[in-house]
Amino acid sequence: MADFRLVAESRTEFGKGGARRTRRAGRIPAVLYGHGQDVVHLSLPAREFAAALRNGGANALLTVVLDGKEELALTKAVQRDPLTRQHEHVDLLLVRRGERTTVEVPIVVVGEPGIDSIPNHQLNTVAIEADATKLPEAIEVDITGRTAGQNIAAGDLVLPSGATLITDAEALVIGFLGAPTAEALEAELAEAEAEAGIEREEHTEPTEEATSETDGAVPADAGENTGVQP
Known part of the structure; x- marks a missing residue:
């Protein structure tokens, strides 16, 4: 499992205005918590964090460096803008080597x-x-x-x-x-049409007798244009 190193900065501005300024600076507002420690408010480099998730997956192990001190952390929650899909806020959970989670x-x-x-x-x-x-x-x-x-x-x-x-x-x-058979699909379609009140038209094939009569019939205008001069 890869270990991704991110240099964090302490965050003293809070609220929507502070978060917007943090993001405009190319960083993501974040909190770091766990092991009974006080919650730490910090910011992460946006590009490096995105690369860590892209290359290491949602459970990428992060080495967060804050004021020269290194902490291991996992991403527990990420808020994204619904339109731009940019990261807006991150929750990080402190972990230790050998610890099960x-x-x-x-x-x-x-x-x-x-x-x-x-x-x-x-x-x-x-x-x-x-x-x-x-x-x-x-x-x-x-x-x-x-x-x-x-x-x-x-x-x-x-x-x-x-x-x-x-x-x-x-x-x-x-x-x-x-996979459904053609017969099953046809039966399902017929049932759906019946429930919707759709009536299928009956298509009848011409009988042999009718076909024979049609084949032997003489068109009504067959006597015209015979080529015989009056």
Whole structure:
């Protein structure tokens, strides 16, 4: 697990105005707490923090340097602007090497399911407890060849060495359904139309007798334009 070093600065301005000035300076307002210590108000370099999350994932281990003192921390909460997606505020949790902590880890799906099998994703993350300095960026799930009914529960996931699953082991992560047949789709469509009060037009095929009569019929104007001069 990579360790990202961020040089923090103490923050003495609070409120919306102070936060805006901090962000305009290219920094993110943040708080650091944990282990019974008083909450520390600080700011982080915006570009370096974004790079840490991009390269190390949401559970990236951070070395926060404040006034020459180094502290290990994990990101517990991030507020983002809903439009620009820029980081607006960060909550950091103090951790120590060898200390176990509980985090949510994203699930990454690889492979393709079996023919006529449709994966139904139920969980995007699972909670695990692990050494704060050995947290995985993600947990990989291989669905290659899975067919209907071959579901994957949280207890089936392969966790990193030393990690403990906190999510219920029986919680469904990915279910697999059989692809519907053309007949099933047609029946479902007909049922939906019936519920909506839509009546289908009946399409009848011409009978053999009617076809025969049509083929032998003489057009009404067949006697015209025969080429015979009066």
